[in-house]
Amino acid sequence: MTSRITEVDHLIIGAGFAGLCAAIKLDEAGETDFVVIEKDSDVGGTWHINTYPGAECDVPSQLYSYSFALNPDWSKVYSPQREIWEYTKGVAEKAGILDRVVLETAVHNSVWDEATRRWIVTTGSVDGRTKRTYAAKTLISGSGGLSEPSLPDIKGIDSFAGDTFHSARWNHDVDLAGKRIAVIGTGASAIQLVPELQKIAGRVDVYQRTPNWIIPRNERAFSRLEKLAFRHVPGVQRAVRAGVYATLEGRVPAFAKFPALLKLVELQGKQNIAKAIKDPELRAAVTPDYRAGCKRILVSNKWYPAIASDNVDLVTSGIAEIRPNSIVDKDGVEREIDVLVIATGFHVTDQPIAGHITGKGGRTLAEVWGEKGMRAYKGTTIHGFPNLFQIVGPNTALGHSSIIFIIESQVRYIVDAARTLRREGLAAVEPTLEAQDAWNDEVQRRMQPTVWVTGGCASWYVDEFGNNTTLWPGQTFTFRNHLSRFDLDKYVGTPA
Ligand code: N01
Numbered sequence: 121m122t123s124r125i126t127e128v129d130h131l132i133i134g135a136g137f138a139g140l141c142a143a144i145k146l147d148e149a150g151e152t153d154f155v156v157i158e159k160d161s162d163v164g165g166t167w168h169i170n171t172y173p174g175a176e177c178d179v180p181s182q183l184y185s186y187s188f189a190l191n192p193d194w195s196k197v198y199s200p201q202r203e204i205w206e207y208t209k210g211v212a213e214k215a216g217i218l219d220r221v222v223l224e225t226a227v228h229n230s231v232w233d234e235a236t237r238r239w240i241v242t243t244g245s246v247d248g249r250t251k252r253t254y255a256a257k258t259l260i261s262g263s264g265g266l267s268e269p270s271l272p273d274i275k276g277i278d279s280f281a282g283d284t285f286h287s288a289r290w291n292h293d294v295d296l297a298g299k300r301i302a303v304i305g306t307g308a309s310a311i312q313l314v315p316e317l318q319k320i321a322g323r324v325d326v327y328q329r330t331p332n333w334i335i336p337r338n339e340r341a342f343s344r345l346e347k348l349a350f351r352h353v354p355g356v357q358r359a360v361r362a363g364v365y366a367t368l369e370g371r372v373p374a375f376a377k378f379p380a381l382l383k384l385v386e387l388q389g390k391q392n393i394a395k396a397i398k399d400p401e402l403r404a405a406v407t408p409d410y411r412a413g414c415k416r417i418l419v420s421n422k423w424y425p426a427i428a429s430d431n432v433d434l435v436t437s438g439i440a441e442i443r444p445n446s447i448v449d450k451d452g453v454e455r456e457i458d459v460l461v462i463a464t465g466f467h468v469t470d471q472p473i474a475g476h477i478t479g480k481g482g483r484t485l486a487e488v489w490g491e492k493g494m495r496a497y498k499g500t501t502i503h504g505f506p507n508l509f510q511i512v513g514p515n516t517a518l519g520h521s522s523i524i525f526i527i528e529s530q531v532r533y534i535v536d537a538a539r540t541l542r543r544e545g546l547a548a549v550e551p552t553l554e555a556q557d558a559w560n561d562e563v564q565r566r567m568q569p570t571v572w573v574t575g576g577c578a579s580w581y582v583d584e585f586g587n588n589t590t591l592w593p594g595q596t597f598t599f600r601n602h603l604s605r606f607d608l609d610k611y612v613g614t615p616a
Pocket residue numbers: 176177178179266271272273287304305306307308309310327328329330416463464465466578580
């Protein structure tokens with residue numbers, strides 16, 4: 121067991137798209153003294169961890185990549201998980217920042233020390249052998265909004281005797297061929313993995329609490345000619361990317377101001393159902409009763425055919441109890457199973473990491489956010505937490521486009537903040553409460569007409585106070601404009 125203190129300028133939590141982007145852009149800006157702490161065994165974040173069968177991106181490949189590292193080699197319109205993971209790793213390798221990534225190491229605690237104006241960050245290797253403490257000028261959290269699996273609180277779940285795992289922690293050692301499998305949840309992960317399980321399992325019982333709107337997916341591989349054009353013809357890939365971006369941004373008015381337009385999506389969803397499912401009862405069971413877009417609109421050509429297959433049962437009555445070898449539904453029907461797959465999503469508005477970040481006055485982020493919900497200035501900095509920068513913070517996620525656009529916008533802001541601190545000779549910056557409140561009030565005001573508030577569904581976008589503190593309620597370029605430079609006038613700066 122070793123323990124020492126290491127001084128660094130910047131400590132970045134997480135080596136996914138967000139953390140790697142921060143590392144690459146800080147490095148380019150000459151802010152080279154940083155360390156990236158990653159608990160997983162490799163970089164890539166969600167795209168390294170989520171290896172469930174069928175895992176693919178539901179944002180088109182051309183947009184789901186860094187603007188500074190276009191990839192002419194994407195195999196398909198929607199990239200599979202492994203390809204995205206390899207892409208992130210390749211970009212990080214090429215940028216030469218992997219030497220500052222510490223793998224298989226978890227951040228235990230981050231505490232702001234007012235005396236030294238440093239974040240004191242304690243970390244430990246996952247094998248428990250090494251502990252290390254860092255003193256960092258800035259703390260940049262890229263830990264991801266969808267990284268901590270959320271497990272359902274169902275009677276008897278711990279008594280289950282067979283193999284069980286969450287979709288984001290797939291156990292590839294379990295042979296699923298011919299097995300009786302239960303899947304709890306019908307979200308973005310489940311609709312990708314169930315069609316794969318259906319092909320090999322003896323039986324799959326899918327426990328649906330709420331159906332989703334699911335529209336067809338433009339699924340195809342890029343041709344050799346397209347790939348050649350992406351690689352060799354100047355501007356082609358940027359033009360395709362811009363086209364995808366514009367198409368997705370074109371949907372924002374429907375989400376944000378005129379949700380009635382989303383009836384068109386519902387029509388597409390209903391056609392998708394009608395095409396694959398003949399049984400009227402099953403059709404009714406998978407048809408949502410809320411406005412499309414209220415929950416994330418999903419894309420799949422495989423889900424409804426899988427659900428309509430002979431070896432798949434959709435159970436909609438709810439789960440009463442889980443027993444060592446079975447699940448009993450609320451109609452009293454008991455179904456024996458060998459494997460239980462939990463596809464119930466993530467802790468989003470109650471992220472465990474918030475309990476491990478302690479700001480001024482000894483208050484944790486979880487305590488502060490516990491009062492009114494997640495609040496930050498521009499989704500990135502937080503009053504009471506000097507020099508803390510959160511990538512994909514409150515109200516920065518998207519229901520319609522690529523989160524990488526948001527990540528890059530925030531990273532620009534953070535790099536400019538680092539430059540500003542140096543230029544102005546400041547030890548610390550913290551947004552004023554007025555600036556933070558004004559920002560959040562405005563975001564919530566703009567949230568009111570959106571489908572996420574008016575759409576008539578319960579979703580994980582909304583917190584326990586009834587506020588959507590997850591999504592950005594507008595165009596992504598507006599968000600980028602807001603973060604185009606570090607606005608020191610909205611901060612209190614402490615001289616070095
Ligand atoms: O999780 P989810 P996910 N008892 O929260 C149900 C991203 N993603 O992992 O709707 C029974 O969407 C819950 O039911 P309900 C993407 O942003 C992206 O699927 O709450 N059921 C729901 O059906 C996505 O939105 C890709 O009533 C329970 C399901 O579990 C996000 O990750 C791929 C329950 C959870 O769905 C999360 O997706 C995959 C309970 N106690 C994921 N609790 C891409 O392609 C929850 N449920 C980029």
